[in-house]
Amino acid sequence: VITVVGLFVLAALLATLSGLIGDEVRGWLELVPRAVLRLVAMRLPADQRAAIYNEEWLPELLTDMRKAEGRPITRLCFGIKYAADMVRAAGKVGRELDGVRDKDRAAGYEEAYQDSYGPASTTGGLTVTDKGIEVTSAGFTFTGITFSGTGHISAAGPSGQEPESGT
């Protein structure tokens, strides 16, 4: 009886363990294509990495990998192929989009700014630049926000003399 119970417990343990190991491996397999793609993205010019890798390549990879849910090997193969093919594309894409996506971002800032506050000319203390919004006048108050310093505000956060919002 003890042997039978022991074998049963051992079988249950092995089944649980193999399930856990399977989950662990699946989790790692998921990360491999992302890691490869991230490495490939290092070949992109630094100023374009976010626009191309974060906003285009990675979302495409993740979206398509989701479609193959439940098929980890298919996902792995597909993901690695997608990422590896990008090795030869990275340089060309970087050259082609040099300055193009940056302009898009500047236009995006300008659009968002104008949607919120109207044309840039109405605000003396803020200037929209190709890298975000520049606070050019310390103590400048606009729509209830007082900028105590000057500096640059971008999607990544403020820099320079950090402008602070006041009353």
Next chain:
Amino acid sequence: MDQPFQDLDLSPKMADVIKIFLEDPAKARYGMELMRATHQPSGTLYPLLAKFERNGWLSVGKEDIDSRAEGRPARRFYRITGSAIPAARSQLAALSERYRPPARVRPRLRTESSVL
């Protein structure tokens, strides 16, 4: 923001891509979808898309989804620009003409008098 339109000489691979956009010019297309439709790997397709974007043939936008609800980030999509549509049509027609096989030549039968 659309780039200013500049004419391009379409290669056959570029033609494969732009043809998909012409099928429904208003439709947004995604990278993976284009890879499947054109049978081009990512390493070939993305530089072409970048070239089209740079030259004002394609405009880009961001998918309108709730990333948290969907559990994935929004993708970028491409759409053909208004200026590119006539240019693409005429270039595809020119390419089609260029690669059109010659008219079939019917074998000539020699007349009896020409046989020695």
